[in-house]
Amino acid sequence: MKNENKNTPLLTPEIMAQMPKGLVGADFTRWMINKTNELRSKAESGERIQNPDDQNTKEEYEAEQNLTTENQKKTTTHRTTVSKTDNDLETVKYLPKSVMAAVRRKFSETASKADLISAVVYIFTDGDCEISEKAMKIVKSYKSDDKNEIIEKRLSHIENMLRSQNEMLYSIELCTCYNAFDRRYGSQERRRSPKDTEFRESGNLDMLARLREQARDQKEVDDIERYRKEHALDEDKKS
Secondary structure: OOOOOOOOOOOOHHHHOOOOOOOOHHHHHHHHHHHHHHHHHHHHHOOOOOOOOOOOOHHHHHHHHHHHHHHHHOOOOOOOOOOOOHHHOOOOOOOOHHHHHHHHHHOOOOOOHHHHHHHHHHHHOOOOOOOOHHHHHHHHHOOOOOHHHHHHHHHHHHHHHHHHHHHHHHHHHHHHHHHHHHHHOOOOOOOOOHHHOOOOOHHHHHHHHHHHHHHHHHHHHHHHHHHHHHHHHHHHHHO
16 A cells, blocks of 8 residues: 655654653654654645754764753752753754854864853853853853953053053143242242252142133133134035
């Protein structure tokens, strides 16, 4: 007797490897029927059936399945090892090969796709998720180019430079004001030696405060004049 449907897909060893571990009796039969119906539907619609070995070896795929079983059996309170059930797992289909290739280039460890992706998420979220022990091993072996640390060091260097320049500007300001004060009014302090010169005598500090006050006033005047010129240019462009 001929097969009633020549397009009925065969349950190859690769497809059977997708079956959850521990199915027996009616559960095993139900899974076989559902998987056959699913593959038949894909075949009739012309959809390509994804081979689990397309992106990885058969051994690696089976390792992923074994990982799920191991996680289901483990019951520990350790943060990096949690008990897994079907409701705790997500299935990601049709992940581009370039994505996994990029992930593998970041790690020296050889591991399953699930562990690699888990490690990436753990690192990216600063540990805001629970991952397996194998994934944690990948995290610990990961040595990143910490750009944030480099940026922080550069910012700290810039801050030190700015602090040094501010001190220099204070010295220049005080010295310049002292020269102007001495020329106009004459310093009253004794001139014993350069290292004992008192630049902060009261008359000079009064003059320094006056210079700063008028400098602020002049800046406001300059800002107003600059605004008027820019506004006039805008008006000319519109006209």
